[in-house]
Amino acid sequence: MNDFDSSKLRKKIKKKIKKNLANNKNITVKTSGSLYFLGAIGAAIYYVSTATDFWMGVLGLLKATVWPAFLVYAALNGLSA
Numbered sequence: 001m002n003d004f005d006s007s008k009l010r011k012k013i014k015k016k017i018k019k020n021l022a023n024n025k026n027i028t029v030k031t032s033g034s035l036y037f038l039g040a041i042g043a044a045i046y047y048v049s050t051a052t053d054f055w056m057g058v059l060g061l062l063k064a065t066v067w068p069a070f071l072v073y074a075a076l077n078g079l080s081a
């Protein structure tokens with residue numbers, strides 16, 4: 001006869017889904033970290049290159065560390081939120 005056990009199949013599927021979700025979270029974290037780093041480098045280059053004096057360059061480096069906050073603010077301001 002048929003020895004199909006649906007509860008075993010469900011357990012195997014749940015285990016595989018949990019494993020895949022855990023792997024995808026790690027990939028997302030690694031990717032977002034590298035994108036943040038590249039964005040910070042680009043922001044630092046932009047802010048320092050547009051600085052008019054030394055202290056504006058220092059301020060530009062500080063701004064480069066929090067550039068996502070400026071991005072979100074500009075996006076929400078553009079959406080009139």
